[in-house]
Amino acid sequence: MTTAPLGVERRIGQRFAFNLPVSLRDIATAAEGLGFTQDLSSRGAFLFTDMALSEGAEIELTLKMPSEITLGESMRVRCRGLVLRIVRPADTSWKPAAQAEGGTKLSGSRAAETKIGVAVCLKGYEYLPDVEDGSADFRRISALHSPSETERPATPGPGSPRAAAH
Numbered sequence: 001m002t003t004a005p006l007g008v009e010r011r012i013g014q015r016f017a018f019n020l021p022v023s024l025r026d027i028a029t030a031a032e033g034l035g036f037t038q039d040l041s042s043r044g045a046f047l048f049t050d051m052a053l054s055e056g057a058e059i060e061l062t063l064k065m066p067s068e069i070t071l072g073e074s075m076r077v078r079c080r081g082l083v084l085r086i087v088r089p090a091d092t093s094w095k096p097a098a099q100a101e102g103g104t105k106l107s108g109s110r111a112a113e114t115k116i117g118v119a120v121c122l123k124g125y126e127y128l129p130d131v132e133d134g135s136a137d138f139r140r141i142s143a144l145h146s147p148s149e150t151e152r153p154a155t156p157g158p159g160s161p162r163a164a165a166h
Contacts, residue, residue, distance in 0.1 A: 015039045016068050024051055027058040027080075035115070042069050044122055045081070048115040057083045059120065062128070076128040087117035 020037045022045075033051025040046075045061065053059065058080065065077045 015041045015044075016066065018066055020063050020066070022047055022061050022063040024049060024053075025060040025062075026051075026053065027060060035118070037063070038117070040066070040069065042122070044084075045120045047118050047120065049118060050115055053083050053086060053116070053118055055083055055086055059083060061120065061122075065125075076130060078126040078128055079122045080124045081120040081122045083118055084121050085117075085119040087119075089114055089116065 016039060018037055018040045020040065022035050022037055024033045024035055024047075025031070031051065033049050035047045035049030035051065037045050037047045047061075059082075060078055060080055062076070062078045064074055067074045
């Protein structure tokens with residue numbers, strides 16, 4: 001009877017399976033890209049992206065850090081990190097966590113099959129102010145829909161009561 005070798009857990013912080021959008025910036029080249037996390041902790045993340053990155057690269061990640069990690073409110077942060085490992089889609093020795101544990105796929109797992117996986121060690125945080133979602137102030141741009149009576153124009157016309165009040 002043989003037993004499977006036990007892996008040594010090297011992570012310091014608890015990992016949480018969060019599928020969160022993240023924006024990326026390579027410090028050296030100023031190249032920018034987008035991705036999404038598979039899991040996240042206060043000290044590291046595993047994410048998927050189309051952005052060309054290499055092991056050892058210093059990057060910035062901007063995302064909304066969940067309350068489970070901040071131990072308070074969810075907040076936007078910009079993290080500096082170091083790319084520890086790159087996993088190419090053709091690497092069949094690696095599977096997303098949900099597949100490896102026999103669970104159901106995460107919603108981003110299908111998209112993850114075409115992106116590179118990136119393991120990042122987070123070095124520092126900068127807390128960012130929350131930005132208001134200003135999308136309500138933009139006009140609807142669509143050939144299929146016309147503005148409804150309840151939508152207000154993005155800029156008041158001359159002679160309108162709002163323009164006169166300013």
